[in-house]
Amino acid sequence: MKFNEFDFKEELIAGLRDIGYTDPTPIQEQTIPIILDKKDIIGAAQTGTGKTGAFVIPVIQQILENPSEQTQALILSPTRELAQQIDEQIFALGYHTGISSATIIGGEDFGQQAKAIRSGVDIIVATPGRLIDQTKVLDIDFSHIKFLVLDEADRMLDMGFLPDVTKIIKKLPEKRQTMLFSATMPNAIKELANRFMDNPEKVEIAIEKPSGSITQQAYFVNQKEKLALVQDVLDDMKWDSCIIFCATKRGVDELERLLQKKGIKAGSIHGDRDQDERNKSLHEFKSGQVPLIVATDVLARGIDIANVSLIINYDVPRAVDDYVHRIGRTGRYDKTGTAITFVNKKDRRAFSAIQDKVGDQLEMLKVEDSSGTQKPNSSKEKEVKEKEKQKERTHQSDQKKKKETKSDKTMKQLSKKEIEKRNNKVQNLDSVEVILREDKIASKKHELNRKERKQSSNKDSSSKSTNDKSSSKRNEPVIPAERIKKATKRNQNAPKPAKGLWGLIKSLFS
Numbered sequence: 001m002k003f004n005e006f007d008f009k010e011e012l013i014a015g016l017r018d019i020g021y022t023d024p025t026p027i028q029e030q031t032i033p034i035i036l037d038k039k040d041i042i043g044a045a046q047t048g049t050g051k052t053g054a055f056v057i058p059v060i061q062q063i064l065e066n067p068s069e070q071t072q073a074l075i076l077s078p079t080r081e082l083a084q085q086i087d088e089q090i091f092a093l094g095y096h097t098g099i100s101s102a103t104i105i106g107g108e109d110f111g112q113q114a115k116a117i118r119s120g121v122d123i124i125v126a127t128p129g130r131l132i133d134q135t136k137v138l139d140i141d142f143s144h145i146k147f148l149v150l151d152e153a154d155r156m157l158d159m160g161f162l163p164d165v166t167k168i169i170k171k172l173p174e175k176r177q178t179m180l181f182s183a184t185m186p187n188a189i190k191e192l193a194n195r196f197m198d199n200p201e202k203v204e205i206a207i208e209k210p211s212g213s214i215t216q217q218a219y220f221v222n223q224k225e226k227l228a229l230v231q232d233v234l235d236d237m238k239w240d241s242c243i244i245f246c247a248t249k250r251g252v253d254e255l256e257r258l259l260q261k262k263g264i265k266a267g268s269i270h271g272d273r274d275q276d277e278r279n280k281s282l283h284e285f286k287s288g289q290v291p292l293i294v295a296t297d298v299l300a301r302g303i304d305i306a307n308v309s310l311i312i313n314y315d316v317p318r319a320v321d322d323y324v325h326r327i328g329r330t331g332r333y334d335k336t337g338t339a340i341t342f343v344n345k346k347d348r349r350a351f352s353a354i355q356d357k358v359g360d361q362l363e364m365l366k367v368e369d370s371s372g373t374q375k376p377n378s379s380k381e382k383e384v385k386e387k388e389k390q391k392e393r394t395h396q397s398d399q400k401k402k403k404e405t406k407s408d409k410t411m412k413q414l415s416k417k418e419i420e421k422r423n424n425k426v427q428n429l430d431s432v433e434v435i436l437r438e439d440k441i442a443s444k445k446h447e448l449n450r451k452e453r454k455q456s457s458n459k460d461s462s463s464k465s466t467n468d469k470s471s472s473k474r475n476e477p478v479i480p481a482e483r484i485k486k487a488t489k490r491n492q493n494a495p496k497p498a499k500g501l502w503g504l505i506k507s508l509f510s
Ligand code: AMP
Pocket: 020, 021, 022, 023, 024, 025, 028, 047, 048, 049, 050, 051, 052, 053, 302, 303, 304, 332, 333
């Protein structure tokens, strides 16, 4: 289907042509006819599918069919950036139509926004909090609103906007068309729909799973080594622009500082920055002046930035949905991209939930330790491994007990001590096993493993081969140890050996 098969106004067709939309995306193809039919709609579509156009195009068409001096459409968005982006699409698509719009968002000039509302712009795009603030000061006449769009509705509820959204909806005329878009459909969204929508039609496009155009990978990595690994990934991969997501605002500030210290040009964005700073960072990133931006989840939802080819989850997102949204910043529409997640020990539980959801799409990159032993892949595997070891230890001590005679008493005490010592070593090793790479620990472990293997019975080797088999079955790619070492080494300030004759003399006498 082509856009020119719709009966769109010439001015709108010109806008579509300007921005290069010829064919509607699947969500647009399904949604636009329903909206033009004046029905309520719930659109569940993954991010990057052309969701914004799915409501902006038919809303513009309907305003063109019935122009008015009053505001006709209200679009609510969870974040300021998303609101601005929707407004940009309205501007681009409506360029030849004379349709006006305004963003009513926090951090921007309150008075200017009040003026825009009073002037009766055709479309208001707002974040709920700021719109409520405006209603406290202005006597806003919502009685002409015919179209209400709730974009990223699940995110709005996650962010605690339900009371504000409810207050706003109650001010609107009951006779209106409501369009709700949400990546996920938790019960709270269904309740909202039941309360405020009139027999909505449902359109669902591959919900909750990230786009197949995104290569997803994850590394198990020690927190201390994340920075070095970022540098390694940035050095080794081909990328145009990259977003690094951190869990906290402080984490964003810190990582930006550390990257800059390493000479990596990076911008940053989070909710504590004032709006001018946020706009500046986003603009510099979008325009390609700064190819890398460090962000909190404020940049995870709906933000459309061309050519983001790499996403790094420096911290594992707490919720699976956030993961889907973060990585959805790449591989948008017809592009491909890569998303890499760094998983440390404390993130494993959150990561398991992500694996459960997208497991078959997610490629595990495991770090090999210096002894060549694979790390356990999950806490479950680790548990199994630990049980096997415990069994082995019990078996060994049982065997020894059987062989003991009275004359072996001194020997018995000795071997008991020896077993205890060895068990301690094994336990110590197990506690470090989950911590990936510290060269010192790794080589110590290697040494102990070697001794351990020498002393242990044939059974030991059979249990190891079971583990080996299970990991080779998964056919997981492995990051060579040298790669991590290379990254770790970059952090070391080891004194460099003296060069030249003096160096040679020094080395001869050292
Ligand atoms: P969205 O999901 O609305 O953020 O859109 C994702 C990307 O797809 C944006 O870069 C849009 O400009 C682009 N896009 C949306 N609709 C179309 C279309 N019909 N043809 C080509 N690109 C589109």
